[in-house]
Amino acid sequence: MKLLTHNMLTSHVKGVINGYPLLIKATEVKVNEVEFNPQFVSRMIPKLEWSALIQAAEGLGHLQDLPGTPIENYENDAEFLRKVHRVLLEVEVIEGSLQCPESGREFPISKGVPNMLLNEDES
Amino acid sequence: MEGAVENMRREKRSKKDLKVLKRERKTQHTLLKHAGITTTQQPTQYLVVSNGGLGNGVSREVLLEVLKEGGAVESLLMPPNKPYSYVTYASVEDAQNAHRLLNGRTLNGQDQEVTLYLSYVHQVCGEVIEVAPPLPPGLSVVEDFVSPEEEAELLEAVDWTSHPEELTVQKELKHRRVKHYGYEFRYDNNNVDKDKPLPGGLPPQCGAVLQRCLSEGHVDFLPDQLTVNQYQRGQGIPPHVDTHSPFEDTILSLSLGAKTVMDFRHPDGRAVAVVLPGRSLLVMKGESRYLWTHGITPRKFDVVPASEDEGSGVVTSDLSNLTLSRRGTRTSFTFRKIRHSPCDCAYPSVCDSQRPPSPPSLPVANSDACRLETQYVHNVYEEISAHFSSTRHSPWPRVRDFLLSLQPGDTLADIGCGNGKYLGINPQVLSVGCDRSASLVGICAERGFQAFVSDGLNVPLRSSSFDACISIAVIHHFSTQERRLAAVRELVRLLKVGGRALIYVWAKEQEFNKQKSKYLKPNQNQRNLDQGSRSETMETMQGDEEHQPENCVSRSEERQTRLSVHTNRTAFASQDLLVPWHLKGGAKAEATPTQARVFHRYYHVFQQGELEELCRSVSGVTVLESYHDQGNWCVVLKKTQKDF
Numbered sequence: 001m002k003l004l005t006h007n008m009l010t011s012h013v014k015g016v017i018n019g020y021p022l023l024i025k026a027t028e029v030k031v032n033e034v035e036f037n038p039q040f041v042s043r044m045i046p047k048l049e050w051s052a053l054i055q056a057a058e059g060l061g062h063l064q065d066l067p068g069t070p071i072e073n074y075e076n077d078a079e080f081l082r083k084v085h086r087v088l089l090e091v092e093v094i095e096g097s098l099q100c101p102e103s104g105r106e107f108p109i110s111k112g113v114p115n116m117l118l119n120e121d122e123s
Numbered sequence: 124m125e126g127a128v129e130n131m132r133r134e135k136r137s138k139k140d141l142k143v144l145k146r147e148r149k150t151q152h153t154l155l156k157h158a159g160i161t162t163t164q165q166p167t168q169y170l171v172v173s174n175g176g177l178g179n180g181v182s183r184e185v186l187l188e189v190l191k192e193g194g195a196v197e198s199l200l201m202p203p204n205k206p207y208s209y210v211t212y213a214s215v216e217d218a219q220n221a222h223r224l225l226n227g228r229t230l231n232g233q234d235q236e237v238t239l240y241l242s243y244v245h246q247v248c249g250e251v252i253e254v255a256p257p258l259p260p261g262l263s264v265v266e267d268f269v270s271p272e273e274e275a276e277l278l279e280a281v282d283w284t285s286h287p288e289e290l291t292v293q294k295e296l297k298h299r300r301v302k303h304y305g306y307e308f309r310y311d312n313n314n315v316d317k318d319k320p321l322p323g324g325l326p327p328q329c330g331a332v333l334q335r336c337l338s339e340g341h342v343d344f345l346p347d348q349l350t351v352n353q354y355q356r357g358q359g360i361p362p363h364v365d366t367h368s369p370f371e372d373t374i375l376s377l378s379l380g381a382k383t384v385m386d387f388r389h390p391d392g393r394a395v396a397v398v399l400p401g402r403s404l405l406v407m408k409g410e411s412r413y414l415w416t417h418g419i420t421p422r423k424f425d426v427v428p429a430s431e432d433e434g435s436g437v438v439t440s441d442l443s444n445l446t447l448s449r450r451g452t453r454t455s456f457t458f459r460k461i462r463h464s465p466c467d468c469a470y471p472s473v474c475d476s477q478r479p480p481s482p483p484s485l486p487v488a489n490s491d492a493c494r495l496e497t498q499y500v501h502n503v504y505e506e507i508s509a510h511f512s513s514t515r516h517s518p519w520p521r522v523r524d525f526l527l528s529l530q531p532g533d534t535l536a537d538i539g540c541g542n543g544k545y546l547g548i549n550p551q552v553l554s555v556g557c558d559r560s561a562s563l564v565g566i567c568a569e570r571g572f573q574a575f576v577s578d579g580l581n582v583p584l585r586s587s588s589f590d591a592c593i594s595i596a597v598i599h600h601f602s603t604q605e606r607r608l609a610a611v612r613e614l615v616r617l618l619k620v621g622g623r624a625l626i627y628v629w630a631k632e633q634e635f636n637k638q639k640s641k642y643l644k645p646n647q648n649q650r651n652l653d654q655g656s657r658s659e660t661m662e663t664m665q666g667d668e669e670h671q672p673e674n675c676v677s678r679s680e681e682r683q684t685r686l687s688v689h690t691n692r693t694a695f696a697s698q699d700l701l702v703p704w705h706l707k708g709g710a711k712a713e714a715t716p717t718q719a720r721v722f723h724r725y726y727h728v729f730q731q732g733e734l735e736e737l738c739r740s741v742s743g744v745t746v747l748e749s750y751h752d753q754g755n756w757c758v759v760l761k762k763t764q765k766d767f
Contacts, residue, residue: 001573012581040531040532044553111565113576115575123580
């Protein structure tokens with residue numbers, strides 16, 4: 001699970017109001033090399049919940065001095081975009097779990113795949 | 124000077140006493156409120172010991188030892204599953220002594236630390252000792268059936284690591300670990316594939332044990348199927364009857380590594396808990412094999428008889444003779460013999476040979492719908508995922524067009540993404556997929572796509588965060604109108620205002636505009652049975668190579684609601700059906716083509732206009748396009764308003 005995906009995921013446990021963002025508990029994290037496409041990264045930034053990204057990156061130890069809000073004129077800052085690229089697309093949680101911040105319910109991540117299935121009584 | 128120190132000491136002591144007193148009052152209140160136990164301040168011979176019960180992990184032995192410190196214990200009653208016990212002392216003085224000494228005492232146990240609180244009660248009830256219930260008919264437990272050396276040898280014979288060329292079939296089930304030898308027992312239909320014996324047979328280490336079973340007269344045949352179950356502490360198996368049709372009478376189960384308690388239940392409600400010591404052989408015959416269910420409760424401690432506590436026996440309700448047994452890792456070797464004729468037991472009401480499972484009906488209630496979809500959609504895709512994925516390689520042109528029409532930087536959610544066929548079509552777009560089938564999602568991950576496992580009716584993605592959604596060949600698997608509508612609503616919820624969704628569902632009308640869909644047209648490359656090399660023309664909704672007329676008997680419906688089995692490559696006779704899938708290839712198949720396993724998938728095929736109407740009934744939505752494409756009804760919708 002990449003952090004870009006994590007940014008979109010939210011808890012859907014019945015009755016939960018503040019299920020975003022999910023807390024990441026990682027036991028295995030990989031950093032892959034992914035082709036850097038600055039335009040793509042640039043276009044992703046406005047679609048993200050930036051604070052959730054920062055929180056997640058920090059939790060995994062991959063914050064690498066990214067700021068609390070995107071810098072001004074980031075579209076033209078290759079260095080900044082590279083850092084964002086790394087955190088969004090290259091850092092991957094392989095094993096661990098995602099935890100609903102309100103209910104505490106944990107969803108396992110195995111081989112990079114989160115299993116978000118709920119039991120009958122939770123949905 | 125001394126006086127002051129003395130005062131301080133007294134103060135300190137009384138502070139501690141106050142704390143204990145406070146907790147004791149709280150405990151007494153809890154006892155009254157939750158257990159209906161009235162305590163009294165007036166000393167009696169009888170005390171209730173809170174936090175000293177079988178229900179909170181305190182064994183009889185440990186508690187007795189502590190209570191004896193107070194004085195002469197006349198009786199100790201420990202109700203199973205309760206966090207308290209009743210102790211009767213020989214005299215009121217002994218009870219008072221115990222109260223003074225032990226109230227607030229902490230016990231440091233193996234797993235936990237507990238603080239005991241003692242309170243006086245007027246009387247102790249529950250001294251009724253019932254006669255121990257008999258074992259279910261046909262059941263016996265033979266203790267010390269194997270020696271410790273044999274036990275070790277058998278445990279070592281099981282290799283839990285998996286290899287691709289593994290002879291035996293090993294599955295990681297949700298709870299316990301399972302491994303099969305001889306024949307694979309399948310948990311999706313609770314039956315055995317009798318035509319596909321597993322190569323290798325039973326481990327040679329079992330030979331001596333099996334001979335012993337024969338010579339001691341427990342069975343008059345040599346079993347040819349073995350299921351090894353390994354239960355970690357806290358794991359169990361739900362109550363069940365071993366399916367009648369695949370196995371003969373007399374089932375043998377060897378318990379290795381640890382003891383456990385197995386619960387047996389008769390249909391009339393009678394329940395018997397049987398202790399299975401380590402190295403014992405459980406023999407289930409007749410009524411106990413065919414009628415009573417057996418199961419192991421997932422828990423960390425069992426309540427067992429206190430006397431002769433290493434032995435087997437039935438767990439009674441004699442509160443003066445119960446204690447706890449800590450679970451360990453237990454491995455069971457269950458030996459069975461495969462039947463090759465239908466079961467003819469004396470219990471037809473629970474026999475799958477004598478009462479074949481009735482064909483499913485179209486569900487009305489949501490819970491029935493879930494169950495139908497689990498059996499006839501989810502379980503099937505899990506089984507056929509590899510084969511299915513191999514037949515889903517070519518993206519449909521108009522779906523591709525939709526994806527390529529998205530703007531660079533757009534976000535796309537593929538709900539029901541299957542093997543990820545569409546996730547990589549437009550690399551300029553952020554694509555996230557989800558599917559109900561973990562196997563199929565695994566294939567997406569292998570291909571480097573971002574996907575997760577989820578249900579289409581409750582997608583864990585933020586609302587209004589996607590520029591586009593696609594749902595290709597998904598919604599026709601929902602078995603009620605409400606669920607199909609809910610699926611469309613989920614897609615709309617995910618869309619931003621202005622975002623578009625593309626939905627494809629299988630059409631009842633396979634012929635449209637005088638053009639037959641590829642599904643109906645006979646395939647040019649039918650001879651090519653090789654899984655890998657399929658041509659474009661094979662790419663249809665169904666993916667079968669051949670018309671198989673016999674297995675798919677199209678039954679005429681006796682009752683309105685029965686689901687009929689569809690005959691592949693023919694027109695759909697009704698809207699709700701079971702469509703066969705003939706499984707080909709896969710690791711477990713032989714090299715030469717044999718009779719393929721047939722799976723039935725539930726479909727609701729849509730009539731002309733039905734999908735459009737379904738989409739229009741969602742508020743805040745406009746239908747942009749509505750068309751027929753290769754045997755599918757298709758809709759492009761746009762979200763025009765925010766959600767309410």
